[in-house]
Amino acid sequence: MGGRDEKPVPSLPPSFFEILAQEAIMGIMAFEPVGRRCIYSNALAREILDLPIGAGHERPSLALSELFPDEPRGGSRAFSEEIVRREGLAQDVLVRKRQGSSFIADVGVRYIRADGREPLLLVMFRDVTFQKKLQRELTVKQGEIHKAYAELLEQNRQLREFDHAKDKFIALTTHELRTPLAAIVATAEVLDLKLYESPEQMDEFIKSIHEQGLHLMELINDVLDFAKIRAGKMDFYIERTDVRPVLTRLLDNFRNMAEQGRVTLSMNLPGAEAFCYFDLMRLKEVFNNVVSNAIKYNKKEGGEVRVDVAPFESYVRIAVADTGQGIPPEKIGHVFNEFETVGNIARHHKGTGLGMPISKRLVEAMGGRLTLESEVGVGTKFFIDLPVDKVLDEEFYRSRPDAWGDLAA
Ligand SMILES: Nc1ncnc2c1ncn2[C@@H]1O[C@H](COP(=O)(O)OP(=O)(O)OP(=O)(O)O)[C@@H](O)[C@H]1O
Ligand SMILES: [Mg+2]
Numbered sequence: 001m002g003g004r005d006e007k008p009v010p011s012l013p014p015s016f017f018e019i020l021a022q023e024a025i026m027g028i029m030a031f032e033p034v035g036r037r038c039i040y041s042n043a044l045a046r047e048i049l050d051l052p053i054g055a056g057h058e059r060p061s062l063a064l065s066e067l068f069p070d071e072p073r074g075g076s077r078a079f080s081e082e083i084v085r086r087e088g089l090a091q092d093v094l095v096r097k098r099q100g101s102s103f104i105a106d107v108g109v110r111y112i113r114a115d116g117r118e119p120l121l122l123v124m125f126r127d128v129t130f131q132k133k134l135q136r137e138l139t140v141k142q143g144e145i146h147k148a149y150a151e152l153l154e155q156n157r158q159l160r161e162f163d164h165a166k167d168k169f170i171a172l173t174t175h176e177l178r179t180p181l182a183a184i185v186a187t188a189e190v191l192d193l194k195l196y197e198s199p200e201q202m203d204e205f206i207k208s209i210h211e212q213g214l215h216l217m218e219l220i221n222d223v224l225d226f227a228k229i230r231a232g233k234m235d236f237y238i239e240r241t242d243v244r245p246v247l248t249r250l251l252d253n254f255r256n257m258a259e260q261g262r263v264t265l266s267m268n269l270p271g272a273e274a275f276c277y278f279d280l281m282r283l284k285e286v287f288n289n290v291v292s293n294a295i296k297y298n299k300k301e302g303g304e305v306r307v308d309v310a311p312f313e314s315y316v317r318i319a320v321a322d323t324g325q326g327i328p329p330e331k332i333g334h335v336f337n338e339f340e341t342v343g344n345i346a347r348h349h350k351g352t353g354l355g356m357p358i359s360k361r362l363v364e365a366m367g368g369r370l371t372l373e374s375e376v377g378v379g380t381k382f383f384i385d386l387p388v389d390k391v392l393d394e395e396f397y398r399s400r401p402d403a404w405g406d407l408a409a
Contacts, residue, residue, distance in 0.1 A: 026108075027125045033118035036064040048105075048127050050098040062098075064121070069096040076104050076132075084109055084121065092132070095125060103129045169338070176219055180212040187212075222354040226338060229361045236282065237400030238366055242273045243309065243316055243386065246280065250287050251307060254295065258305065261295045263322075267307040274309055276316040276386040281400060282362045283386070286370070289355040290320045290382045297380070298324035315368065315385035326376040335372065336360045367391035 021028055027045030031038055038060055046053050049067075051060045069078045076094040077083075083090045086109065093107045106126045111119040187205045196202045228234045251267055258265045294305040300323070308319040327335060338357035363370040367387040374380040390397060 027105075027123075027127075029123045030112075031064045031121040031123065033120060036121065038062040038064070039120070045125070048097070048103065048125070049095075064123075066098075067095050067123075069094050069102045079105075079107060083107060084123070087111060092128070093125075103127050104132045105129075173219070173223060177216065180216050184209050184212045184216075222358065226354050226358050226361075229358065229365065234362075234365065236279045236365060236396050237398055238277050238279045238392070238396045239399055240275055240277050240397075241280065242275050243278070243283075243318070244269045244274050246283065247287065247307065247309060247318065250284060251291065253288075254291055257292065257295055261298065261303070262301070263295050263298050263303040263305055265295075265305050265307075267309075269309050270311070274311070274316045276388050277390060277397070278366050278368070278386045279400065282366060283384075286359040286362050286384060287318070287320075289359045290384065293355065294320050294322035294324065294380070294382070298322045300324070311388070312383075312385065314388050316388060318384040318386070319381055320384070321379060321381040323379040326378055326380055327372070327374040328376050329374075332372065332374060336370070366396075 021040075021042050024042055025044060027048050028040075028042040029038055029045050030040040040058055041049075041051065041060055041062075042058075043053060045051075046057060046060065049062075051057065051062065064084065065081075068080055071078070076092045079093045079095045083093060088109060090107045090109070093105050094102050095105045095107065096102045104127070106128055108122075108124040110122040110124075112122055113119045187209050190196060191202065191205055191209075196205060225234075247267065247269070251265060254265060291305065291307070295303075298305060302323075304321075304323045306321045308317075308321070310317055310319075335356050338354060360370040363384060363386075367390075369385040370382065371385075372380060372382045
């Protein structure tokens, strides 16, 4: 039942407090009340302030005001009389070192009264320059991370949009494939069961199978071509050629189509040679698509299609202008978009609506540009720009065997 066996706590020697202050991992300084001269500084305070460090330097010849920087800098406020006046902790304070440079500190201020004398001013501080710098770098990094994250989100959104468009495209093309296929199968069945009424009707059915088959082939060729360009697997043979004889020849192939569509064709070539870099086969594909569109979408009395060739910037520009219905501004973006067809895909008599997206990619792969201007009710102008100088890797510049043979085809 007895009380605890309490041993008296041994009192600490005065030297203990001295050691404590010396070894503290904060800078500690004491200033006399009048004159504010330093009467004590611990080791760390001297180290931070660039004062002589060894023992015996605890009373450096230093006035408090020497710690006040001349002017503030950065986001920190300067150590000053105002901070000293108030007891407590002040953060991010710029303190001046002996040599004039400064550092950022958290500063504690206390007034201590010993032996009934005037209160001594105690200043304690911790150098936080390094942490501040880290913090600043961290903020910058955080900003960068935020930005990268936002970019990632945007990319993700685009991918999803792309994916959706791709699904839509596949659905549309599959529909396009299925319709003629179903017609072919049905017609073949009629032929097989001999359900036709006359030899003429049989011929008609055979012809229809042939036509639908051609349409399917064209469609599949377009899709394959397109996949090839996208995968960068299409071969190019680009040569420096005068484009004038090429265009004359290509345009001649459209005389019939123009006549049938009651469209007048004309071409205006420059007097001087118009050399530029292109792949004859690919230009043929592009030019044919642009001109056939110009005739096809030009169903009005006295329709015209005009081809103008002239130098433009660093290109030879082939402008194909029609007097057709034009393309409304909100649909212009869709013309070159592989996943959107301007009209209803089922309305296309032939082709997939991939003609333009393919053409654009072909021209760009040759270092050129394909653009358009259009006004509803007035007409549309397509610009095929072919580069005058070499702008691609050297490997693309080579000759295609038997190119003019292909051109005639
Ligand atoms: N000269 C033009 N005038 C008006 N509309 C045009 C013209 N050229 C193209 N377009 C519009 O742009 C769409 C895309 O053209 P594109 O050549 O890719 O398809 P298409 O001609 O319908 O089919 P394809 O070329 O595959 O046979 C066309 O369906 C049409 O709506
Ligand atoms: Mg077309």
